[in-house]
Every structure is written in C-alpha cells, then in structure tokens.
Amino acid sequence: xxxxxxxxxxxYIFILFIIRLTGKRQVSDLQPFDLLITxxxxxxxxxAIADVDIPLLYSIVPxxxxxLVQQAVAKLCLKSPHxxxxxxxxxxxxxxxGVLMEQTMRYANYTVTDLMDKLRSKDIFDLSCVSYAxxxxxxxxxxxxxxxxxxxxxxxxxxxxxxxxxxxxxxxSLTDADLRAILGGTSISSVxxxxxxxxxxxxxxxxxxxxxxxxxxxxxxxxx
Amino acid sequence: MKFVIIQRTCTILFVLFLVFIFIFPSYYIKxxxxxxxxxxxxxxxxxxxxxxxxxxxQTVVLGSILDKRVQKIKWxxxxxxxxxxxxxxxxxxxxxxxxxxxxVIAALIALQNSLxxxxxxxxxxxxxxx
Numbered sequence: 641x642x643x644x645x646x647x648x649x650x651x652y653i654f655i656l657f658i659i660r661l662t663g664k665r666q667v668s669d670l671q672p673f674d675l676l677i678t679x680x681x682x683x684x685x686x687x688a689i690a691d692v693d694i695p696l697l698y699s700i701v702p703x704x705x706x707x708l709v710q711q712a713v714a715k716l717c718l719k720s721p722h723x724x725x726x727x728x729x730x731x732x733x734x735x736x737x738g739v740l741m742e743q744t745m746r747y748a749n750y751t752v753t754d755l756m757d758k759l760r761s762k763d764i765f766d767l768s769c770v771s772y773a774x775x776x777x778x779x780x781x782x783x784x785x786x787x788x789x790x791x792x793x794x795x796x797x798x799x800x801x802x803x804x805x806x807x808x809x810x811x812x813s814l815t816d817a818d819l820r821a822i823l824g825g826t827s828i829s830s831v832x833x834x835x836x837x838x839x840x841x842x843x844x845x846x847x848x849x850x851x852x853x854x855x856x857x858x859x860x861x862x863x864x
Numbered sequence: 865m866k867f868v869i870i871q872r873t874c875t876i877l878f879v880l881f882l883v884f885i886f887i888f889p890s891y892y893i894k895x896x897x898x899x900x901x902x903x904x905x906x907x908x909x910x911x912x913x914x915x916x917x918x919x920x921x922q923t924v925v926l927g928s929i930l931d932k933r934v935q936k937i938k939w940x941x942x943x944x945x946x947x948x949x950x951x952x953x954x955x956x957x958x959x960x961x962x963x964x965x966x967x968v969i970a971a972l973i974a975l976q977n978s979l980x981x982x983x984x985x986x987x988x989x990x991x992x993x994x
Contacts, residue, residue: 641940642886643992650993693943701885704878711875 641701648702652676652709660729671728671778677710721803728777735773738786748775759783799834802847812836822857826850889940890986896933897983900926900953904976907956911968919968920960927953941985949978 659672670678681703688699717724732744734755745751755773758781764770772784772794784794796808804816819828822842832852834844836859845854907922930953938946956971984992 641882641889641986642988643986645882645886646993695939695941695943697885697889697940698942701882704882708875708878708882 641697644698644701645705648705649709651680652706655680656727660727673710673713673727677706680706718801721800721805731777731782732775733772734775734781735767735770738768738771740767750775755781795838796836797833798836798842799828799831799844801833802829802831804828808836818860821860885940890988892933893937893941893983893986896929896937897979899929900979901976903929904972904979907960908969908972908976911960911965911972914965916960916963916965916968919972920957923953923957923960923968923972927957937982941982945978945982945985949975949982952978 655676656673659676684699684702684706688694688696713727717727732741732748734741734745734748734750740752740755745755756767759765759767759770759773762781762783764783764785769785770783771786774782774794776782796812797805798809798812798814798819799805804819809815809819816828819834822834823831823844826846830846830850832845832847834842836842840859842857842859843854846852903922903926907919907926910916910918910922930950934946934950952971952975956968956975959967959971
C-alpha cells in the first residue's frame, strides 16, 4: 500500500507538471491542482467500481494520497506566494491599453481566436472596447472595458499576505520606504492586502492577528 | 470553525488509517508467505524422498493456513493473484492424494513461485514504485 501511495504522489506531481505546461487555455475555471484531483479521483474510483478483482483499497489509498497532497499544496499556497505561483501560475495581461500582447499570448498558448471567443461569451464583440484583458490562473478571462472607468487603468496589488508584490511596486516606482510610510507603525508582514486604485486611493487591511481592520488613504511617496 | 475541526479530525484519521495500511498488509502477507513456504519446503522435501503421505499432510496444513488468511489478503491484493495461489495449493493437495510424485513436485514449485509473486507485491522498492 505504501507503494500505491508513493505512486499516486509521483503521478500527482507529474500530471500537475503537465497541466501547468499545457497552459491556461486547458484549465477551464479550475486551478491546475483542483483540475488534477477532479480528473484522477474520477478515474481511480471508476477502476474499483468496474473490476471486482481489484480490492477497494487500491482506489481508496491513492485517493487518500491525492487528498493529503492536495491539502498540503493548498496550505503551502496560502503560506507562500512563490509556491502559489509555482503551482497555479500568475495572471497574464494579454491586452494592455487596448494592445494585444502577442508574446504573452504565445507563452500562454492563447490565440486571437480564443480571445475573441471569450470576449463574445462576455457580450463584447469589438476588440477596441477592451482596455485590459487578464488571463487568470484558472483559465478565465477578466476584462476591463474603456467605458467602465474614467481612467481605464488597473488597480495594483502592492502587498499580498504580508509580502510586497515586487513587480507592481517597482512598476509604480515605489519603494518599501513608501509602503512603510503609508503604514505608519504597522509592519508590512501584518498586512493582508494593500491595493492601489487608478485614482491613487489606497485600500489596505491588516491580517486577523492584528485585528483585520481596513484602512483607506491616499498614496504619498517618501522616495524621490 | 466547526467545519475546520471536522476537516482536521478527518485528516488525522486518514493519516492514521494510511499508517496502519502501510504496515499491516505487508506484515500480514509476509508472515503468511513465510508460514506457507515452510510447509511447502517440508512437503517438497518429503515428495522428493517419495514420502507422499507426509507431503499430503503438509499440503493440508498449508491449505488450512491459506483458507484462514485468504479473505483478509484479498482486501489488499488483486483477487486473481490470490486465487492463483489457492489453485496451486489445491492442485498440490490433489496430486499428493493421487500419489503422483512428479505432479506434486511440479505443483509445489508452482505454488512457491506464486507465493513469491504475492510476497513481492507489497515490497517497497524501486521496481514496484516505477
């Protein structure tokens, strides 16, 4: 049975790797590891149901192995953004300011036809209406249209789960000192999230250990 | 909160179940194979010396050991492999009753081979994992 358990874990890692390689187009509304569990559990259960020569434990043990690995992966994803990125990937901007990001689309195995399909399914028939389109980690497409907001710009997540989102912070030419100035005496690690809206408004919330209070303020820079 | 407690309790129970499942089947199969193999060796030695009465007694004993343990073994081994072991044991028993020395020896060797397959199923090694 230990052999079965190890085999299930090895196959979990292998299938997850393959699903991640196939790109977001294949995932369809599930995180990669959720999709993997859904596919494999169904197949494992089917084997034991159909063949009476196979002991039930041959299905139960691998399903339990997958369940435990799934729990461990989910916990690790909550704890570390790096692990979350490794397992789930990152959202990809495939339309920025109305311009198709061809290289990003190639990386995600996403064609213009796929994009148009998704836009039509969201009742958007004109590509020129799209300001931003983001391919989410679950394969879904989030769209920001020009007429939805005055600025037609995206909000930026500056801190997530107590960790600074380096890409967003550096793209806005902000520094850790700016963030600390905004937070006053509160440490960055105690912030659950901090979002910067296109109008310069900051919204942030402390984690539950620090009272889960939510604050709003305006962005001010201390760095030059 | 209640759901989290239930979820954690279930996870702990699953882990305990898995630990039991990792230890018990391999131990049970191993001891069964050792017990049966001892009687196969004795029966084989007797059959090769022409003592088919002793060989028959040994096949009866190993048959009764298998009868007692076969249902539990079927919980964690493919039924066709267990059925094959039972079939070989019955064949050895019948051949000993019929005083067919060559058939007894052949059936006992086949039984030992089937037992070897059975005992290797739960062996934790690279070949089984891959």
